[in-house]
Each structure stands twice: as C-alpha cells, then as structure tokens.
Amino acid sequence: xxxxxxxxxxxxxxxxxxxxxxxxxxxxxxxxxxxxxxxxxxxxxxxxxxxxxxxxxxxxxxxxxxxxxxxxxxxxxxxxxxxxxxxxxxxxxxxxxxxxxxxxxxxxxxxxxxxxxxxxxxxxxxxxxxxxxxxxxxxxxxxxxxxxxxxxxxxxxxxxxxxxxxxxxxxxxxxxxxxxxxxxxxxxxxxxxxxxxxxxxxxxxxxxxxxxxxxxxxxxxxxxxxxxxxxxxxx
Amino acid sequence: xxxxxxxxxxxxxxxxxxxxxxxxxxxxxxxxxxxxxxxxxxxxxxxxxxxxxxxxxxxxxxxxxxxxxxxxxxxxxxxxxxxxxxxxxxxxxxxxxxxxxxxxxxxxxxxxxxxxxxxxxxxxxxxxxxxxxxxxxxxxxxxxxxxxxxxxxxxxxxxxxxxxxxxxxxxxxxxxxxxxxxxxxxxxxxxxxxxxxxxxxxxxxxxxxxxxxxxxxxxxxxxxxxxxxxxxxxxxxxxxxxxxxxxxxxxxxxxxxxxxxxxxxxxxxxxxxxxxxxxxxxxxxxxxxxxxxxxxxxxx
Ligand SMILES: Nc1ncnc2c1ncn2[C@@H]1O[C@H](COP(=O)(O)OP(=O)(O)OP(=O)(O)O)[C@@H](O)[C@H]1O
Ligand SMILES: [Mg+2]
Numbered sequence: 001x002x003x004x005x006x007x008x009x010x011x012x013x014x015x016x017x018x019x020x021x022x023x024x025x026x027x028x029x030x031x032x033x034x035x036x037x038x039x040x041x042x043x044x045x046x047x048x049x050x051x052x053x054x055x056x057x058x059x060x061x062x063x064x065x066x067x068x069x070x071x072x073x074x075x076x077x078x079x080x081x082x083x084x085x086x087x088x089x090x091x092x093x094x095x096x097x098x099x100x101x102x103x104x105x106x107x108x109x110x111x112x113x114x115x116x117x118x119x120x121x122x123x124x125x126x127x128x129x130x131x132x133x134x135x136x137x138x139x140x141x142x143x144x145x146x147x148x149x150x151x152x153x154x155x156x157x158x159x160x161x162x163x164x165x166x167x168x169x170x171x172x173x174x175x176x177x178x179x180x181x182x183x184x185x186x187x188x189x190x191x192x193x194x195x196x197x198x199x200x201x202x203x204x205x206x207x208x209x210x211x212x213x214x215x216x217x218x219x220x221x222x223x224x225x226x227x228x229x230x231x232x233x234x235x
Numbered sequence: 236x237x238x239x240x241x242x243x244x245x246x247x248x249x250x251x252x253x254x255x256x257x258x259x260x261x262x263x264x265x266x267x268x269x270x271x272x273x274x275x276x277x278x279x280x281x282x283x284x285x286x287x288x289x290x291x292x293x294x295x296x297x298x299x300x301x302x303x304x305x306x307x308x309x310x311x312x313x314x315x316x317x318x319x320x321x322x323x324x325x326x327x328x329x330x331x332x333x334x335x336x337x338x339x340x341x342x343x344x345x346x347x348x349x350x351x352x353x354x355x356x357x358x359x360x361x362x363x364x365x366x367x368x369x370x371x372x373x374x375x376x377x378x379x380x381x382x383x384x385x386x387x388x389x390x391x392x393x394x395x396x397x398x399x400x401x402x403x404x405x406x407x408x409x410x411x412x413x414x415x416x417x418x419x420x421x422x423x424x425x426x427x428x429x430x431x432x433x434x435x436x437x438x439x440x441x442x443x444x445x446x447x448x449x450x451x452x453x454x455x456x457x458x459x460x461x462x463x464x465x466x467x468x469x470x471x472x473x474x475x476x477x478x479x480x481x482x483x484x485x486x487x488x489x490x491x492x493x494x495x496x497x498x499x500x501x502x503x504x505x506x507x508x509x510x511x512x513x514x515x516x517x518x519x520x521x522x523x524x525x526x527x528x529x530x531x532x533x534x535x
Binding site: 098 | 409413423424
C-alpha cells in the first residue's frame with residue numbers, strides 16, 4: 001500500500017533521514033520505534049508532504065506522492081495525528097472534527113461517521129461545544145485521533161499517541177487503535193517511543209537510529225531481540 | 236446634549252470606516268503574522284478606481300445610486316487584484332525568511348504604490364463626487380446625522396454581519412480560522428494554505444476599497460497620500476482592539492472614532508491625534524495584547 005524507497009530528507013543542510021526504505025501492506029499495523037531525534041517525526045512529515053524528501057520516492061497505491069502538496073496527499077487517503085496532538089485551540093470539539101472532513105462533501109456519511117466518533121469517545125460528545133484548547137491531554141489525544149478518522153483515511157499515521165498520558169488512558173487509546181484497524185480495515189503506521197506497547201499491538205516494526213533504519217522484523221521477533229530489548233525495552 | 240449626540244454619531248461613522256480598513260490588517264496578521272503596511276495604499280487605490288469609474292459613469296448619465304454601487308464594485312475588484320498581487324510578489328517568496336524581511340518588503344510596497352499613483356495621477360487633491368445621495372430622512376434632527384453618515388453606518392454594519400457569517404460558517408472561513416490557529420495542522424487536514432492566504436488578502440482588500448469609496452465621498456477629495464494616514468489610524472485601531480482579533484478590530488475602530496470625534500468637538504481638532512494615540516499607549520500599558528487580543532505566549 002505504501003512504499004518508501006531510498007528517502008533522504010533534509011532541514012536546510014542537516015540530513016534528518018538517510019536513505020530509508022520501508023513498506024506497509026494494506027490492513028497492517030506497523031510501528032516505527034527509535035530514540036529522541038532519530039527521525040521518526042520527520043519520516044511521517046515526509047510522507048504527509050510537509051517536509052518533502054530531497055531524494056528517493058514514496059509510492060502510495062502505485063502512485064508517487066513525494067512532491068505532492070499536503071492537501072493532495074490527504075485527499076488520496078493519508079491522514080496524520082501529529083506529535084503533540086495539535087488541536088485547534090479556539091475551535092470547539094465539534095469544529096475540530098469538522099476540520100477533519102475538510103476535503104469531503106458526502107454529508108450523509110459525515111453524519112454517520114460523527115455518530116461513530118461520539119460512540120467511540122462519549123466524553124468528546126459531552127464536550128462538543130467546548131474549545132479544543134480546554135480539553136485534558138487524554139481528551140485532546142482522542143480528539144486528534146477522531147479528527148483524523150473523520151477524513152476516512154485508508155492509511156492513518158500516528159505520532160507518539162501515548163506521549164504524556166497516564167497508563168490507563170494510554171491503554172484505552174491503544175485499544176481504540178486496534179479497534180479502528182480491525183473494524184474499518186484502516187492501515188496504521190504507528191510511531192512510538194513506548195516500544196513495548198507499540199510492538200505488542202503492531203504486526204511488524206522498524207527500528208530507526210540517527211535517521212537510518214537499522215532493523216526490520218515482525219513485532220514478536222523484535223520483542224524478543226536482544227539488542228532491541230537492551231536499547232528500547234529497558235530490560 | 237444634542238451636541239453630544241452629534242459627536243457620538245460622527246464618531247461612530249468615522250469608527251466604522253476605520254473598521255473596514257482595520258479588518259484587513261487584523262485578518263492578514265492573524266493568518267501570517269505580518270503587518271501589511273501596503274494595506275492603506277490598497278484603500279487609496281480603491282478610492283482612485285471609484286473616482287475614475289464614477290467620472291465615466293457620470294458622463295454616461297447614470298443615476299447617483301447606480302454610480303455608487305458600480306463604482307464600489309469596481310473599486311473592490313481592482314483593489315482585490317492589487318492585494319492579491321502584492322501578496323504574491325512581495326510576501327509569498329519571503330514566507331520562510333526571518334520575520335523582518337516581509338515587514339521591510341511591506342514598507343517597500345507601500346512606498347512603491349504611493350509613488351506609482353503619484354506619477355500615474357497627480358500629487359494634487361482631486362475632488363471626489365459625493366456619490367452617497369443626500370436625502371431627508373429624520374427631519375428636525377438631520378443636523379445630528381446626515382444621510383451620508385446613515386448610508387455609511389448601514390453599509391458597514393451589513394458588511395460586518397456578512398463577514399462574521401463568512402468566517403463562522405463557510406468553508407473558506409473555517410479554513411481561515413484553522414490556518415490562523417495552526418498553519419501546518421491546517422495543511423494536515425487538507426487546507427490549501429496558499430489559497431487561504433490569497434483569499435484573506437482579497438477579502439481584506441475588498442473591505443478597504445469599500446471603506447475608501449465611502450470616506451472619499453464623505454470627505455469630498457482624495458490624493459495619493461490618503462492611504463498612509465487612514466492606514467496608520469486603522470492600524471492603531473487594530474492594535475487597540477488586539478491585532479489578530481476580528482471583533483477586536485471593530486471595537487478598537489469604534490473607540491478610536493469616538494475618541495477622535497469627542498476630542499475634536501470638546502477640545503480642538505488639533506488634538507484629535509494626541510488623544511487617539513494617548514489612548515493607544517494607555518491601553519497597551521494595561522493590556523499589552525489589546526482589548527480583545529490573545530497573548531501569543533501560549534505557543535509552547
Ligand atoms: N524544523 C527542524 N529544523 C531543523 N532540524 C530539525 C527540525 N525538526 C527536526 N530536526 C532535526 O531532525 C532530527 C530528527 O528529528 P525528528 O523530530 O524527526 O525526531 P523524532 O524521532 O521524531 O524524535 P522525538 O522522539 O524526540 O520526537 C533531529 O536531529 C532534529 O534535531
Ligand atoms: Mg518526534
């Protein structure tokens with residue numbers, strides 16, 4: 001479904017991604033783990049077109065998308081829940097969700113999807129007229145995921161959804177991620193520092209160090225890999 | 236008491252015209268954090284366009300009201316084209332440059348447009364026809380509020396209601412709010428930010444052009460420098476209300492208009508600007524972000 005092929009991305013003269021390649025098949029949950037500053041966020045931003053790669057290609061459903069504008073990439077079915085949630089602070093919860101449907105025109109289906117979200121996160125329904133910036137961290141993460149889902153993405157990119165949240169909320173959010181994957185057959189690309197949790201929900205994983213992919217394997221194999229255990233699982 | 240009302244209504248009229256211009260400053264600032272110094276010149280170009288179109292239409296013998304409407308539309312279209320072009324050539328290439336660069340570019344654009352009109356037209360004041368019809372509507376009190384003032388108040392109120400609806404409920408309005416709050420997140424939900432920025436300049440320029448037509452026919456003359464003075468006043472009003480805030484721009488403009496009107500009426504017209512800027516300084520001391528402005532400290 002998504003093929004990243006020899007991608008290098010720069011910030012000015014600084015090279016953040018070094019010739020990375022990865023592949024995501026339809027219906028999969030894959031995870032990308034790595035330390036601070038490894039280049040995980042940059043990878044997602046390259047896919048979304050906000051920081052376009054300087055070299056290499058990104059193919060989505062047999063279509064090259066590197067060099068496309070971000071809104072075209074969203075229109076093709078790739079939505080991102082960025083690091084830090086990035087809720088529009090002065091828009092209400094309902095308006096934030098509405099922004100997720102920015103490129104859609106199918107009013108009836110939008111209404112159905114909204115009902116699905118209220119069902120998935122009843123707390124958001126209760127807060128629907130409240131400004132997004134006034135929500136708690138966990139509620140904001142739910143809203144950020146919901147906003148991305150309102151675009152009906154085929155591929156959902158999630159950047160550290162567990163960051164700064166209490167363990168109970170983290171578990172709830174990961175359950176929802178798995179539910180979305182199974183119920184809607186949404187393909188999921190999960191970036192995490194919480195490698196233990198990520199490798200438990202994902203089918204396959206990639207390990208990134210200093211802007212390069214150093215390992216790629218099935219999630220169970222990575223979980224039992226000695227080097228991964230030592231570097232990322234704190235065992 | 237009658238004198239007070241006369242000054243009050245005069246102040247509201249003046250303030251509502253400032254608001255038409257101030258909205259352009261505040262909307263652009265809200266989206267790209269740039270003080271568009273060329274905005275006053277867009278207003279001036281609107282007034283000149285209206286003058287030319289009105290002269291032609293008068294020769295053709297159209298009636299007053301038709302001339303007012305057509306001249307305003309022409310001014311809005313022409314100013315919008317200028318606003319759009321200024322953004323494309325002077326600001327867009329500098330979007331990722333240090334913040335001082337587009338600011339200097341804006342000042343350059345302002346000077347360029349002034350001199351361009353000076354050379355293309357004249358440095359003299361040109362008489363501007365009173366396009367707004369003079370009619371009797373409020374008999375014994377008509378000295379308190381002239382019909383031209385009434386037309387200005389009604390027009391600006393209608394425009395502001397329309398603008399509010401546009402920003403609250405239309406797709407482009409929602410895209411503008413989202414872009415103002417978090418530009419790259421807006422891109423991630425599929426907003427074409429370049430389009431939003433262009434539309435912001437177009438809308439702001441249209442409002443300024445209508446303001447230009449109204450004030451020129453109220454005052455009766457224009458020259459190439461009117462944009463500078465009106466621009467400074469409207470900019471002051473926008474800062475007073477909290478630059479970036481749309482209700483703030485309207486509130487700031489009304490307060491500024493009233494202050495000037497009362498200062499002129501009760502003290503002396505020489506002191507109009509003294510009071511206006513003293514008020515600005517006072518408000519900024521106690522509310523640095525302006526009356527309705529949000530402090531930008533919340534950016535983590
Ligand atoms: N806007 C930027 N300008 C310059 N350098 C940047 C920028 N954003 C990221 N970098 C650099 O690129 C490298 C990769 O950053 P990135 O944010 O992709 O890492 P990450 O794996 O997401 O880290 P974290 O786990 O802390 O979120 C880092 O060295 C970082 O300093
Ligand atoms: Mg990151």
